[in-house]
Amino acid sequence: MHDIRAIRENPDLLDAALARRGDDAMSSKVLALDEARRAKIGAAEAAQAEQNKASKLVGAAKARGDEAEFERLRALVADKKAEVAAMQAEAKELDAQLTDMLARIPNSPADDVPSGADEAENVEVHRWGDLPEFDFEPKEHYEIAGVAPNMDFETAAKTSGARFVMLKGAVARVHRALAQFMVDTHVDHNGLTEVNTPVLVRDEAMYGTDKLPKFGEDSYQTTNGWWLVPTSEVPLTYTASDEVLDETALPKRYTAHTLCFRSEAGSAGRDTSGMLRQHQFEKVEMVSVTHPDESDNEQKRMLRCAEDLLERLGVPYRTVILCTGDMGFGARRTFDIEAWVPGQNTYREISSVSTTGDFQARRMNARFKPKDGGKPQFVHTLNGSGLAVGRCLIAVLENGQRADGSVKLPDVLSPYLGGKTTIAADGTLA
Incomplete structure (x- = not known):
């Protein structure tokens, strides 16, 4: 399997290797899926931080007897929890798709392997x-x-x-x-x-x-x-x-x-x-x-x-x-x-x-x-x-x-x- 970090750093290297095998370029598809996965992970982490912040405020609102704020924050925590779970599930699915895509890309030929069709x-x-x-x-x-x-x-x-x-x-x-x-x-x-x-x-x-x-x-x-x-x-x-x-x-x-x-x-x-x-x-x-x-x-x-x-x-x-x-x-x-x-x-x-x-x-x-x-x-x-x-x-x-x-x-x-x-x-x- 190919190293995703190496593809990020030098996508042309992967495409050149695939071209030598007679296959189509793949780096743009791989990087697009990788970017979507990373963005979803980042969004889930941001939502998780908002959930954690709201959770702390729930206790404070209850302690000072602010019932309206308590209910608002509790609802916000529930919404964020559901949002985080959905984003994590989407990130997991994107990660599985990326892993499957990488698993189907053939190995890169060594430099001394002769180029040829068959x-x-x-x-x-x-x-x-x-x-x-x-x-x-x-x-x-x-x-x-x-x-x-x-x-x-x-x-x-x-x-x-x-x-x-x-x-x-x-x-x-x-x-x-x-x-x-x-x-x-x-x-x-x-x-x-x-x-x-x-x-x-x-x-x-x-x-x-x-x-x-x-x-x-x-x-x-x-x-x-x-x-x-x-x-x-x-x-x-x-x-x-x-x-x-x-x-x-x-x-x-x-x-x-x-x-x-x-x-x-x-x-x-x-x-x-x-x-x-x-x-x-x-x-x-x-x-x-x-x-x-x-x-x-x-x-x-x-x-x-x-x-x-x-x-x-x-x-x-x-x-x-x-x-x-x-x-x-x-x-x-x-x-x-x-x-x-x-x-x-x-x-x-x-x-x-x-x-x-x-x-x-x-x-x-x-x-x-x-x-x-x-x-x-x-x-x-x-x-x-x-x-x-x-x-x-x-x-x-x-x-x-x-x-x-x-x-x-x-x-x-x-x-x-x-x-x-x-x-x-x-x-x-x-």
Whole structure:
């Protein structure tokens, strides 16, 4: 969320940031609502002062036996009391409107984020790995002979509808092995603290991590009001809400492997084949809570953690910095890692690593106490996929496929598969 004081001091800065995102200017609307709110608060305070003054005079009039003045003042106090209550209610409503307006304004892009309208103007910053060469036409993951029997879309559709899948046998085990490999690497090599989080969260957690109010339709809400997490970024980041951390305790670095749920509102017809875009999927998330001076370096660190996983798995990838028109609502800067998927002959997103600055921290009042003294300051929060498990499975299967329908698996998964290294053409581990 934006700082209203910063908008008052430099409204053009907000409008320039929105223009870079391709959005309309908002500062005049924000400041008009803010001015109305402040004026109503001032009027309520003035009326309250008049009420208090009249209240004191009521007692004096009664003491000297001036019945007419007593009744006049008592009526005045009653009128002022009602006036104050009405003004305070109006001020509260205006404050709620201002908060809602600010909550719907996207974060300002960092200065080094390239300007652009959409994903076509993202900028590649890194590429790793040689693309595999096949002496046959590579298939998409769900078409590979050794995979197809263990990737059941029909039964999933019967039980849950479109965009669900039931993984079975060898494929289910490889999927599980990938998640375990990711978490173990983050804990043992990257210094992250593993957390087993809830996947049901309250409104406050979704709001604090900028998923509400703007993107409620993209998530699932239960009948009793809880939300199914779109990513464990929500519970992990919200652990810092309403906290004042010691500066020496920063950074806080977390990882979690959870189910994630997204309605994919507005994405009908996009990537509906296979398991690329699902309503329910698994992801290993990374979250950091940092000192503002360290957040840019922390983003680079998190990006390397995600890239390293693909390098260990032997999956070719490229890294792009998203342009202003393709960047998420809460991000200041986002890097996407795109894994090579031979079946589509293209790179597909497998991780996004974003810094939000103090955008989320303001929404959830997450602060730290400077070690040298002074008032508490807002922390910076960052999040990144490390990695999307299902999409990583797709990349591993497609890059490892062989002409006979079998799949050569990455060596780093062997300890998680009982020493097995291949999905055979008949769908078993070998």
